[in-house]
Amino acid sequence: MNINLICIGKLKERYWREAVEEYSRRISRFCRLNILELKEAPLPKNSSPADEAEVMKKEGESILSHIGQRDYVIALEVEGEMMDSVRLSRKLRGILDSSPQAVDLIIGGSLGLSPEVKKRADLGLSFSPMTFPHQMMRVILLEQLYRSFKIDAGEAYHK
Template structure:
């Protein structure tokens, strides 16, 4: 069974988002072993210099990298990443499974994005849209798409 890890910066504060995430965690159980790891979001003043932004990203990035093992295939969510349809992402994940990757880790950065160190460690950069989404909501969107990928790859119906 495939291992899917999600390493995400910050906690989910809104109950309605937590409830929706819990629903997708439950739906994913038959398809994979899902592990969600939250790393602390760095506190920063409202007005940040470029150096402050980089410092926050570096600290969050180090915390993320502590949870990554060498045998994991890393997909970092980044606005500059590749965009693909749900069907194409499902095929990509299926190809990873067929080629022997048993553990895929998705990384969701904080509100300032991911450090260059995390981006460099990623095997793939994935973008869901050129728009910016709150990182808490992105976790829900990611889990829905991972679930959709497993449904597609299993030949099971799923609403379009």
């Protein structure tokens, strides 16, 4: 099974890259994980709401161009559904059992996701009503993905 993590922006700090590499290595025994880092659209210094909308539109188009027609799309968004780790594991198992071409997990840029990406998503997922740095969110998402696979496999890690 292919799982694609589609993100706006690159990880700059070494400690975030090392954490992502560690969880990617752990996850590799359960699935084929692909991490795609897409370029951030430039935002003018004193941006207007129109400038921000244009940035979100460009980033959204870039994201959508990497999503397959038969992919199951999970968009990380504050307004999304919250669930505990066991429920996330069960949800992921159900998704994988439905045999999508791939599962795409989407982390938007600093302005969030465009309405078009949210519309394409099969599931909006929220980890908290709080805002997290995108680099940290990538690590948290990968840790929860790994935890989900371990729960599904009945292996000790979750507790």
